[in-house]
Amino acid sequence: MAKERKIGAYICRGCGIGQALDADRLEEVAAREGRANLVRQHDFLCAPEGVETIRADLASGEVSDVVVCACSGRAMTSTFRFDGVAVARANLREGVVWSRARKGESSALADAGSSDSSERGEIPAKTGETTGEAEVSSSERETMQEMADDHIRMACTEIRFMTPPSPSLEQTLNRTILVVGGGISGMTAALESARAGYSVTIVEKSATLGGFAARLWKRIPDRSPCEAPVDPGIATLVSEVSVHERITVETSSKISRTSGSPGKFKVTIERCDPASGDDGSTGSRTETFGAIIQATGFTPFDPSHIPELGYAASGDVVTSSELEALALAAKGEALVRPSDAKPIKSVLFVQCAGQRSSKPGHLSYCSGYCCAASIKQAMYFQDADPSIETVVLYSDMRTPGSGGEDFYRSGQSRGIVFTKGETSAISAAGEGGGARVRYRDLILDEEVERDFDLVVLATGMVANAGVDSEANDTKTDEPDTNASAPAAIEIPVESILNLTYRQGPDLPHLAHGFADSHFICFPYETRRTGIYAAGPVRRPMDIAQAREDATGSAMKAIQAIENAGRGRAAHPRSGDLSFPKVRYDGCTQCKRCTVECPFGAIDEDEKRYPLFNESRCRRCGTCMGACPVRVISFENYSIDTVGQQIKSVEIPDETENKPRILVLACENDAWPALDMAARLRRSWSVFARVIPIRCLGSVNTIWVTDALNAGYDGVMLMGCKSGENYQCHFVKGSEMAQYRMTKIDDTLEQLGLEKERVITHEVAITDIERAPRLINEMERTIARIGPSPLKF
Amino acid sequence: MPEPVPGIEGAGTDQGVILVVGGGISGITAALEATEAGKDVILIEKRPFIGGRITQLYKYFPKLCHPVCGLEINQRRIKASPRLSVLTMASLESLRGTAGDYTASVRIAPRYVNDRCTACGACAEAVQAEFNDEFHDGLGLTSADRSHAASDDSSGDSSGADPSGDSSTGPLKPARRKGAYLPYPMAWPERFVLDPRIIGTEDARRAFDACRYGAIDLDMTEETVELKVAAVIWATGWKPYDAAKIQPYGYGRIPNVITSLELERMMDPLGPTGGKLVRPSDGLPARNVAFIQCAGSRDRNHLRHCSRICCMVSLKQSTYTRERYGDEGEATIYYIDIRAIDRLEDFYRKIKSDPKVRFIKSKVANITADPRSGDPILHGVDTEGYRRYSNPHDLVVLAIGMQPSVGGDDFPFEVVVNRDGFIEPDPRNGAIFAAGCATDALDVNRSVQSATAAALRAVQVVNAGTMPGLESRRD
Amino acid sequence: MSENNNEMIERYRGNFLREVEDNVEEGEWVKMCMQCGVCSGSCPLGPHWDFGPQTLFMMIRAGKRDEVLAAEGPWMCTSCYNCIVRCPRELPITHIMHGLAHYAVRMGLAPKNQPTRKFSDLFWKNLKADGRVNELRLGISLYFMHGFVDGIKTALKKAPLGLGMVRTKRMNPMEFFGGHKVRDRKGFHRMLEKAEEIESARIEKGPRPGAE
Known part of the structure; x- marks a missing residue:
């Protein structure tokens, strides 16, 4: 680290934190153990006056990195964002004060009766009242304070291993779009993109534009009163496309090679003379595009x-x-x-x-x-x-x-x-x-x-979605459900995009041969950043819908171009400027990262090292979780930002009867569920230490083994549902993590530990009641099997 | 062919602003897609929080996942978007000008809580008055309450309600909330709201005194702001058809007849029943549930159009009976046509294979209530083979139709609508682009698709004012 | 009648839907039915029908001419209008039912011993005679609808009721010998003849302009 880092820790006493916790002791922890250069307390840190304090310290140079010891990192996000400054959050409000045990020595042990309701619909009535003036015993106060101390240690540790992300130098702003397919969807996508100021090239396999719709006599009406068939409107559309100054049309052409990433897709367009037979290539040229829209339509079913x-x-x-x-x-x-x-x-x-x-x-x-x-x-x-x-x-x-x-x-x-x-x-x-x-x-x-x-x-x-990359995937040792694979007649499918990607030449299919889509909330998000499907290739649809769909896909393509040009991540971590950095000297070329990346963002170079394509990356960290030698990390999220947090937690002696449970919670669902549980004053074990993670897929097993070696009594992983109706925002992240965790048993055996010490749960964002209950159950499990023998 | 982008007149050199009206899934999507492409966007929402209808849904079809899961991502995207401003409790009063150069008058209702609020909840603790919780869509209200729900003030500060009470015995009571409240646990902006009905009462003072952060501002008044915008995306969504108008189904008269939206609230673990699937009349388990399709839709006496989503909603909700009661749960779906398009057909096939779910092709003629058991009895004819039935059920769910939230003369501008009240794409609309259920009866997936398309149409207008060479084109 | 029937069969060659559209009152609405069944379910006499309106509409579309015209269903309609009020496609079902019944009579296919049909015949004959309904005669002819012995039995059973009505001046026994009539009986009969003539001409001419 070239620049000298000065950590400023700001402890908020608002929202009940000051009453429930000893802020002076927190200050001491931040200064002594957290090695913060400057620690300040504030009664109301998120108020303009509080934020101004931080800004002043940053401006004066007294502080370079900020640790906000206040509420959950999901709250006041923009308030505590300072451009170019690394910020870590110690979750004292939701994570400690609001979720603390209310009665008895420790939460779950005393709470056992009431929280022991069955899974199905049996929700215990709201217990306790809101904020923290209730009578608490001194020992209870102490365990809660220890929880808060640990949160300070964790945040101060995280910040030391974190750098504010900055864009790499490989961005290119390329405002051109390749549209594959010259049917109604493709032409619409091209026109709509061109109208927004972007240049478009349409590549159409056949000799003319128009696609399936050109072979229709009339189309289904889509304007009120929708009573009679209407003209398909192809002629008009073709002429609009043909005369548009920002649209180039390449008919009798196909894509023979696509490499690169958003902002710099290198595409080889091959011209084929239909007269000279099947592969009558009559020359090719290579062009660079910012984004790709695949509008390759459909083939009528052959009965x-x-x-x-x-x-x-x-x-x-x-x-x-x-x-x-x-x-x-x-x-x-x-x-x-x-x-x-x-x-x-x-x-x-x-x-x-x-x-x-x-x-x-x-x-x-x-x-x-x-x-x-x-x-x-x-x-x-x-x-x-x-x-x-x-x-x-x-x-x-x-x-x-x-x-x-x-x-x-x-x-x-x-x-x-x-x-x-x-x-x-x-x-x-x-x-x-x-x-x-x-x-x-x-x-x-x-x-x-x-x-x-x-x-x-x-x-x-x-x-017409091309080759199903997933089907061709070398799923070497994944948990497979191949039994259900249909034994349909194998027709050799020609690739459409001919991607040089490690994970296959086309967009992965989602179901029934249609190109990938997230399907409900984010229908345009494919697993190949910067490549969007439009029209019936994505989902069966009529002309009116296809035109709407094509317009939407043009929006996404434009957005991908603008994001790539600024080094910003695309959905769902939109705007994230960090990207994976690799220590190649440590890489063993095991290819786990290239196989596991849910977005096919990692290729291999000539020397068989993983080749990261920044603008294809969605920053989920699955590669980091996959890497057995831990050489992949992000500036603001790395093996160390989490691993060192885990190690920073104080592990009490086994005689103290204070177990420690590490909870790695997915920041998309499990963590918000815990936040809301805290808001509703549901309590969970004071012995739990919750660390939000980007995706379960980013969990490297080293974190688990390190935690166990450090003397944690249990480790919980909370991630999203995997499988057919997956809810993971990074598609396969949680699936990958669960697969990895199936192998943790061996590790546990080697360490001489019980299997129950590590558990993975699928937690939904609505599991407001269940998530705390799961933590409390873990505390009971630990009580049953006893403290970890690895405590020193 | 109608062109989505009209000629742009007098666009300035600065990048124009896109105004999105409506903060439901469509509005949020349109705003985010545009701003993540580098545009300046202002999103206004009438309610005190964003998310719209989907915040009140228990699950989505066909994945049976939770709507707030996608919303969480969207809210995070909003927090990470410095060029997107969100105004809640705001509505568009009027729009003047032409495409590329509009002046919008936006009225902002007083929240009585300013942005110093930390959402600590002290005000809610201090305030005593309770009101029926509109978040739960009238569930548990009597028919009289229901009709007054919109302008409820009589039920003021009752202290009799017990929102945390166990409702498994006795009739379902409406959920209550305090006069100072966070609309629901994930509400964003994460700021409390004071109910205007406590303003001027002792409770307002209590809230003020309880706040240690100076966040309560009792002097807040309604204000109107003028915004210069280049384009407008109209995403005001939908509302359920008034079930009481479907007289033969007895909604409002027969307590065990509820709407599909009310069922969603009932399933919410934090809702009025604590997630229990029960009968409003007596709080007993509702194991045998009937779903009536086209409740208000495809009916010239009510809504002429098909509301598209209701078939899938009922198929989804049929799983709720199984989720709560396992093999004891059963569902009967009374339908005209099951409309499960594209891969949603897979879901339909899965539900059809469940022996505990029955399908009867029949528009139910009428419902009577068994005076002793309170069971609603459905009368009609199974048209497949002409079989007459009188089937008792524990609970009836009306798959209620969808109509545009804003209709008729309520638009603050001239806009072309079809006879069902949905906005038509038309050059005469200028740079006003409808998105989501303002354009047609759509599901979430199609709403997002529609909103993304609308975002581009607005971006085209903005770019026409800034990208060289663009303004010369009249496509 | 049956000559008429043969002619229609010849004219429409199995396209019974078109025949109904052209010849049955409000028949052009039949095609608008979407088979939801709310009409059949809403009919208070529904349980007593062989086929409800929705089934009849489907049978019409399927070309089941004989079955439809011989069906009892259309005769069971009491004009309560439940079906019309509830029909999501606003079909004038009540009128279609009456239209079908009327057309069945014309074609000579209406069920012979259907009580409602019999009553209708009696009612029409009664009305046609003098332009007024003679309630006493109509009542008596109803008693004797199923034969002489049956009629006597019914009459005896109902005698106390009849006497009571006479006593309270609700019924005038003298009506039996003529009763009140319209002023211009001849004109009335001419009107009816003309109406029948118009309708026959219409049917012979074939299709009328469609609905919607």
């Missing part, structure tokens, strides 16, 4: 392998996309039967054809747009000749929202018949052409067999 749909059996059974082609060719004239060109007098639309079924070969999901699409297509017939009978055979009509219901009603008013039923077989009708359909009418509860001149299969969308 030919499902015999009961009769697609192969009769020429008068067509898919909905084939019907569009017929309608486009007919240009509003009456359609004729494909088999014999005779007039069509009856049409049946079979909804959910090959969809919404777990039968092999079917799509299990609902493509969402087909109900409205069939109504639209039935209107083609009704509008040409009202005497044509159009029947829609459905299991649930799915026309949601404001416009959807209008369109359904409009279809009915035009005479389309809607029948709730289940198709069992479709076959050729015989000599006269047409198709014979057997179905069960669910309303009239009867089997029906009928001939129709034409049967339209409302088939679904299959995403």
Whole structure:
């Protein structure tokens, strides 16, 4: 450390801290053990006058780094933020005073009866009243003071190993966007980005722009009153894109290589002459882009392998996309039967054809747009000749929202018949052409067999999402659930982006072959920073939704560019300027970091060392947690900022009957849950020492072994739910941590310790009652198995 | 084709400000996406805290995760965004000017607590008056209370209520809160609020005296501020349809008929029942729960549109009975069409495979109450095969429809709306861009998508004023 | 009647929905039903029907002409209007039911011994004669609806009630011999004839303009 560091510790006496704790003793701990150069007490530190005190000390140079000994680090965050200054927080208010035991010598031991309620819905009534004037015994005061002393030690230690993060020197602000796919989503994304001032290149595989929508006769309406099909509007869109000064279009082209990271993606665009065969590359060029939008759309589901749909059996059974082609060719004239060109007098639309079924070969999901699409297509017939009978055979009509219901009603008013039923077989009708359909009418509860001149299969969308990186992942020794992997027909999939990333060439898929998405709160967040999916490649959707989606993805791409240009992290640690730093001389090239990074941010260089891509990094610290030789750290979060905190805690002699429990709590869910529990004056063991961590994935097992070696009696890890419905904000962080912790048993055995001393819990942010209870349970466990034999 | 960005007139050289109206998930998302791309944003929210409807939900479908989990991340993003200002208890009074150059009049209601508040809670301890807690959406109120809930003042400072009491016996009592309060434990800004009904009473003085930090300001008055903004994102969200208007379902007359939103409050471990799933009439366990779909939606007597989310909400809530009562819990879903689109279908399939969840294709005709047991009895016809039923249940949950929060003539500006009251994208709207449920009945995922798109539309207006070469273009 | 029926079958060739739209009062609304079933569930006489309105609408769409026109359902409607009030698609269900019943009679397919249908016939005959409903005659013809012996039995059973009504001047026995009539009976009959003529002409001409 070049600069001399002067630590200033500021102890707040407000919010009950002053009454419950001996502030002078805290001051002494900060000065003597915390080695703070300057310690001040304040009655109301977060007030402008308190903050001014700190600012003055910083300005005068008396202090360079600040330890705020007041409330939780989640409170008053912006108040206690000083630009370019490292700040550590000692959580005296929520962590000690508000969550302290109220009765008896120690919390859980005395509290056992009341907190022993079952998991399901049995929540003990609120106990005790608010702030701290209640009578407390001197021994209770002492244990609480010890808790506070430790918080001071922890924060003062943390600050010594922390430096204020500053951007690296590798940022590039590159305001250009690559859009892959020239369909309606891609063109919309390009136009919307260009309108915001960004330059765009569209790379389209085929010879023309337009994509699937260009092959439609009409589209589903999206503007009130949503009564009739409307023009797809492709021509207008194509011409807008073509003339826009900030949009470059590369048709008959594909991406043969993508490397780099947000702000500096290096992309090789290969021009292919469709005339000269499959791989007729006619030259390539490499360009640099700030961000990428993947709008590669979908392929209509091919029903030919499902015999009961009769697609192969009769020429008068067509898919909905084939019907569009017929309608486009007919240009509003009456359609004729494909088999014999005779007039069509009856049409049946079979909804959910090959969809919404777990039968092999079917799509299990609902493509969402087909109900409205069939109504639209039935209107083609009704509008040409009202005497044509159009029947829609459905299991649930799915026309949601404001416009959807209008369109359904409009279809009915035009005479389309809607029948709730289940198709069992479709076959050729015989000599006269047409198709014979057997179905069960669910309303009239009867089997029906009928001939129709034409049967339209409302088939679904299959995403063009490229290679599923996850599937190809070398999951060497991960906890696997491979048993459920579908044994579908393996069709070789061509990569779309051809990423040179260590973790695979395309965006990982989330489910059913659609490109990754966080799905509820943050639908655009993929696991490849700076690359966003838009349109039906992300989720089945219609044109109106795809345009909205593409606009949103353009926003994210722009944001990724601006963040990368400033060295700021993207969601969810938006704005974090720290990034992983590696001590390469210690690296053993074990590749754990490159494998475990949930965002595929780490590649390997020529010498097989991990290559960190700063602007791809989300700063979760999973690499740090994964590293067995502990050479990865962040300026403001490292093996030492946590590890040394753990060691700074005073471990009482085993004769004192004061166990120490280390709680590593995920700052996203478990920690806020504890904060809120404290606000509601729920208490947890005074023997617990809670340290917030970025993600369970960042927990390095050295912290656990160090804690046990130091004489802690128990270690608790609190992180988010993992698995299919994961709630980890870094997707796989908690999963990785849990996997690592399955191996801790060996360590415990080597140390001669009981397995119960280390426990991992999945804790949700709403576990306001449960989280403290879990800590108290741990205290009881320790009481049962006795103090750690490793205390010195 | 309608263009989202109109011609920009008279944009200045300084970067314009984006005003986001509404601090629910859509407004928060729009504000964050814009500010994290380097824009100056002001977010105004009518309530004393941000988060909107989602703060009152127990779980999200289909992951059954907790809404405040995503909110925590968003709140942290807000704290880390120096170019985003949040004004609570604020509403847009009027908007003058043209795209790129608006003047917004924002009215800020008095909180009576200034930013010196540390959220220590001393004021709440000192104040004696209690009021029905609006956070719990009327749950536990009688029908008379419900209709007065909005302008409740009669129930003033009753001391009879016992919010921490065990409600497992006897009728459900409404949750109460103090006259000085934090709306809910994770409320942000983390600052208390004084209920205006205690102003001028002894309680106001008690709150003032209890605060050691000078944070109580009883002289605070309503103020109006003028803001120069380039674009407006309108994200005022939705409100539930008034269930009492669906006369045959007896909401308000039959105590064991509640709305889907009320069920969410009931499941909250910190809610009026402490997370117990019970019958409001007698506090007994509600093991056998009926869900009525399209309660107000897809109905020309009520809301013409489909509210989109209600099918998924009921599928989600059917898991609540299992969560609380295991194999004793059962659910029956009365529906017209189950609308579980895309991968939500997986969730539907999972619920369908649960033998304790029944699906009946039927719009329930009416509900009567068994005078002895208090059981609501649902009458109707299962249309699949024409089977008549009269099914008793412990509790009925109306999957209540969604309507825009602001409707009709209540917009503080001219805007194009469709006949369901949702804002249409239209060039005539100038630089006013709707986001989330102000545009259509949407779920959270689609609201976020919509808000992110709206953010870009606003960014385009701002950039048109600052990026060279942009203002010349009229796309 | 059955000639009429054959003609209609010929004209619509199995498209019964279109036939109903063209010929049944408010029939153009049938296609708007979304099969929620609130009408069937709301009908106070529902438990006594063979098919409720929603099922009838589905049967119409499925082309079940004979079953629909021979159904008892439409005759069971008491015009309480519960279904109309609750229908989420605002179908005038009550009117459609009456329309179906009327059309079934026209086609000669209405159930022969359905009591409501019989009552309607008697009521119409009674009304048509003098332009006024003769309640005494209508009552008596109802007693004898199921044959002479049955009629005598019913009449004897109801005698005390009838005498009581006479005593309290609620009923005039002289009505049996004529009773009051409209002033211009001939004109009244001409009106009815003209109305029937118009309706027949309409049906022969075929489709009317649709609804919505």
